[in-house]
Amino acid sequence: MRRxxxxxxxxxxxxxxxxxxxxxxxxxDPVVAVIDSTKAGQDVSHALGAMLGEGIPVxxxxxxxxxxxxxxxxxGIAPMGGALPEAWRWQILTAIEAGLDIISxxxxxxxxxxxxxxxxGKRGVTIWDVRRPPAKNRVAQFTPHRPGSHTVLIVGSxxxxxxxxxxxxxxxxxxxRGLSSVFAATGQTGIMISGNGLPVDRIISDFVAGMVEEMVxxxxxxxxWVFVEGQGALNHPG
Amino acid sequence: MRRxxxxxxxxxxxxxxxxxxxxxxxxxDPVVAVIDSTKAGQDVSHALGAMLGEGIPVxxxxxxxxxxxxxxxxxGIAPMGGALPEAWRWQILTAIEAGLDIISxxxxxxxxxxxxxxxxGKRGVTIWDVRRPPAKNRVAQFTPHRPGSHTVLIVGSxxxxxxxxxxxxxxxxxxxRGLSSVFAATGQTGIMISGNGLPVDRIISDFVAGMVEEMVxxxxxxxxWVFVEGQGALNHPG
Numbered sequence: 001m002r003r004x005x006x007x008x009x010x011x012x013x014x015x016x017x018x019x020x021x022x023x024x025x026x027x028x029d030p031v032v033a034v035i036d037s038t039k040a041g042q043d044v045s046h047a048l049g050a051m052l053g054e055g056i057p058v059x060x061x062x063x064x065x066x067x068x069x070x071x072x073x074x075x076g077i078a079p080m081g082g083a084l085p086e087a088w089r090w091q092i093l094t095a096i097e098a099g100l101d102i103i104s105x106x107x108x109x110x111x112x113x114x115x116x117x118x119x120x121g122k123r124g125v126t127i128w129d130v131r132r133p134p135a136k137n138r139v140a141q142f143t144p145h146r147p148g149s150h151t152v153l154i155v156g157s158x159x160x161x162x163x164x165x166x167x168x169x170x171x172x173x174x175x176x177r178g179l180s181s182v183f184a185a186t187g188q189t190g191i192m193i194s195g196n197g198l199p200v201d202r203i204i205s206d207f208v209a210g211m212v213e214e215m216v217x218x219x220x221x222x223x224x225w226v227f228v229e230g231q232g233a234l235n236h237p238g
Numbered sequence: 239m240r241r242x243x244x245x246x247x248x249x250x251x252x253x254x255x256x257x258x259x260x261x262x263x264x265x266x267d268p269v270v271a272v273i274d275s276t277k278a279g280q281d282v283s284h285a286l287g288a289m290l291g292e293g294i295p296v297x298x299x300x301x302x303x304x305x306x307x308x309x310x311x312x313x314g315i316a317p318m319g320g321a322l323p324e325a326w327r328w329q330i331l332t333a334i335e336a337g338l339d340i341i342s343x344x345x346x347x348x349x350x351x352x353x354x355x356x357x358x359g360k361r362g363v364t365i366w367d368v369r370r371p372p373a374k375n376r377v378a379q380f381t382p383h384r385p386g387s388h389t390v391l392i393v394g395s396x397x398x399x400x401x402x403x404x405x406x407x408x409x410x411x412x413x414x415r416g417l418s419s420v421f422a423a424t425g426q427t428g429i430m431i432s433g434n435g436l437p438v439d440r441i442i443s444d445f446v447a448g449m450v451e452e453m454v455x456x457x458x459x460x461x462x463w464v465f466v467e468g469q470g471a472l473n474h475p476g
Contacts, residue, residue, distance in 0.1 A: 107375075107444070137345075140475040201444035206345070208443050210475060237378040237448060 005033045005062070005070035005100070007091060011077040012036035012047055012058060018160055019105060020076030022189040024053045026168050032068040034058045034076070035091065062091040062098075072101040075110075078188060083108050089115075096120050102127045105188025107202065130188045131199040138210035149220035155230040159237075164190050167227040174225050181225040184215060190229045200231045243271045243300070243308035243338070245329060249315040250274035250285055250296060256398055257343060257427040258314030262291045264406050264431045270306040272296045272314070273329065300329040300336075310339040313348075316426060321346050327353075334358050340365045343426025345440065368426045369437040376448035387458035393468040397475075402428050405465040412463050419463040422453060428467045438469045 004027070008020040012034055024031050024044060033056065034044055040060040044053025059065050062073070073095040079085065084106055092102060092110070096119045104110045104127065111117055111127040120127050145151055152170065156163040167183055167190075174181035183190070185197025198215050200208055212228075219226045242265070246258040250272055262269050262282060271294065272282055278298040282291025297303050300311070311333040317323065322344055330340060330348070334357045342348045342365065349355055349365040358365050383389055390408065394401040405421055405428075412419035421428070423435025436453050438446055450466075457464045 142475070201442070203443055204439070205441055205443045205446050205470075206439035232443075237380070 002029050002071040002101075003032045003069060004029045004072050004074050004103075005035065005065040005068065005095070006031055006074045006076035007035045007062070007088060008076035009036055009085075009088060009091070010038055012039055014048065015160055017077055019074075019078055019189040019192065021048065021052070022164065023074060023076065023192055024056065026193045028193075028195070029072075031056055032070050033065040035061060035065050037061060040064070062094045066094075066098050070095075070100055072103055074103040074192065075106060078105055084110065084113070092116060093119055096123055096125055099123060099125060101125050103130065103192060104128070105130045105192065105199075107131060130191045131202045133199060133202045133204075134211065137204065137207045138214055139207060140209040140213045143213065143217055145217065145220040149224055149226065151216055151220060151226045151228060153228045153230055155233065157233050158235040159233070161233075163230045167229045168193070171225070171227045174227075179225055180223045181227065182219050182223040184219055184226055184228040186212065186229045186231045197229075240267050240309040240339075241270045241307060242267045242310050242312050242341075243273065243303040243306065243333070244269055244312045244314035245273045245300070245326060246314035247274055247323075247326060247329070248276055250277055252286065253398055255315055257312075257316055257430065259286065259290070260402065260427040261312060261314065261430055262294065266431075266433070267310075269294055270308050271303040273299060273303050275299060278302070300332045304332075304336050308333075308338055310341055312341040312430065313344060316343055322348065322351070330354060331357055334361055334363055337361060337363060339363050341368065341430060342366070343368045343430065343437075345369060368429045369440045371437060371440045371442075372449065375442065375445045376452055377445060378447040378451045381451065381455055383455065383458040387462055387464065389454055389458060389464045389466060391466045391468055393471065395471050396473040397471070399471075401468045405467045406431070409463070409465045412465075417463055418461045419465065420457050420461040422457050422464055422466040424450065424467045424469045435467075 006020045008017045011017050012020055036058055037060045039047045039058045042058045044056040047058050109129040109132055111129050154163045154167045171181050171183040183194055185191045185194045186200040188199055191197040198211055203211055244258045246255045249255050250258055274296055275298045277285045277296045280296045282294040285296050340348060347367040347370055349367050392401045392405045409419050409421040421432055423429045423432045424438040426437055429435040436449055441449055
């Protein structure tokens with residue numbers, strides 16, 4: 001458990017801020033502040049207009065967020081194309097210099113950015129690029145799952161329609177009923193929430209099926225119910 | 239037009255040698271020899287048991303192939319996983335030292351291999367890694383095609399069932415009928431045949447749809463009929 005501040009500058013709302021809202025709702029780590037200067041002064045539930053995150057402040061910038069003693073800064077929005085908006089750089093550098101770990105789901109890897117890499121090394125903090133694909137490649141082998149295990153894949157007609165949320169809710173309900181269940185993350189927000197998973201959209205397409213098969217086999221070996229977050233759809237630009 | 243020798247060691251037959259047979263059947267460049275020591279002494283039509291490649295010799299190794307004055311060596315099989323079998327290395331090195339360009343569709347990029355890279359640089363020949371993805375990334379933008387143009391995507395239930403061949407035959411027939419037509423390659427063999435295209439299975443999955451959209455838009459701007467080679471299928475391990 002570590003205290004998280006979320007950077008969602010200019011985008012803390014349901015659609016473009018889905019990483020932020022997903023982590024606030026389902027994450028294991030407590031969120032102590034959300035950075036969005038356009039909604040500073042509100043609390044999360046007010047900013048979202050929902051019963052979620054009451055008492056969590058929305059603040060103006062990283063300097064204000066540091067007042068809430070965060071231990072990590074999570075990049076809470078994923079711009080189309082996944083690059084780092086340069087306007088965010090100073091906030092990330094400030095967080096690193098204050099000793100915060102960085103958690104990022106951007107396509108561009110912050111740990112490969114010379115300035116951020118050097119700053120993190122100097123301060124001894126880690127940069128977790130959630131979307132970095134595994135070093136190994138693998139094609140599918142059509143291996144049967146463990147008999148008695150159940151795998152449920154959630155698919156949808158577009159992005160941001162709730163595939164991850166449905167998988168998380170089904171897993172939560174199954175565990176509340178005492179079943180052996182797990183959520184299998186395939187996107188950056190799901191990986192941030194569960195702490196592991198596969199960044200499917202960052203994997204070379206030839207190896208997507210094989211890498212997902214390997215993850216699902218690993219989970220079906222350990223759990224009776226595996227709820228797999230789906231990715232993409234016919235209406236999805238990626 | 240350049241004279242091509244094809245390396246298909248141990249695999250010059252229809253299924254595993256589909257790159258070799260595709261290039262012989264549809265390529266613009268003349269094939270002067272095929273290397274497969276297990277079928278050396280036959281000609282292509284005899285080795286394949288088909289009316290294809292009569293008079294093209296199957297030879298024992300690169301040294302014998304050099305007798306037919308090739309200008310390029312094309313790696314004619316794509317092992318599962320796409321790595322370079324080490325047993326082929328000396329033949330590729332010998333080709334480079336004899337001044338041949340190298341054309342490869344392997345997942346591993348021969349131009350990144352220090353030994354092959356150095357040898358090619360020293361001899362001034364080029365290594366074309368057909369599967370190297372474009373440097374740019376792009377998500378789909380749902381842009382309409384030029385009115386009046388027709389795009390046909392060939393899909394199939396498995397790999398090596400003839401998706402590329404159907405697309406090539408439709409394009410050939412259309413051109414014979416005087417239509418403005420083009421074949422849009424999405425795999426390494428198709429790219430070798432047409433001289434351009436997109437190595438879809440090597441592209442990061444998030445960008446596949448957008449990169450294909452861009453290619454198809456480019457073609458529909460120029461041609462009335464665009465026959466797009468399909469990739470993958472539910473039964474395909476990739």
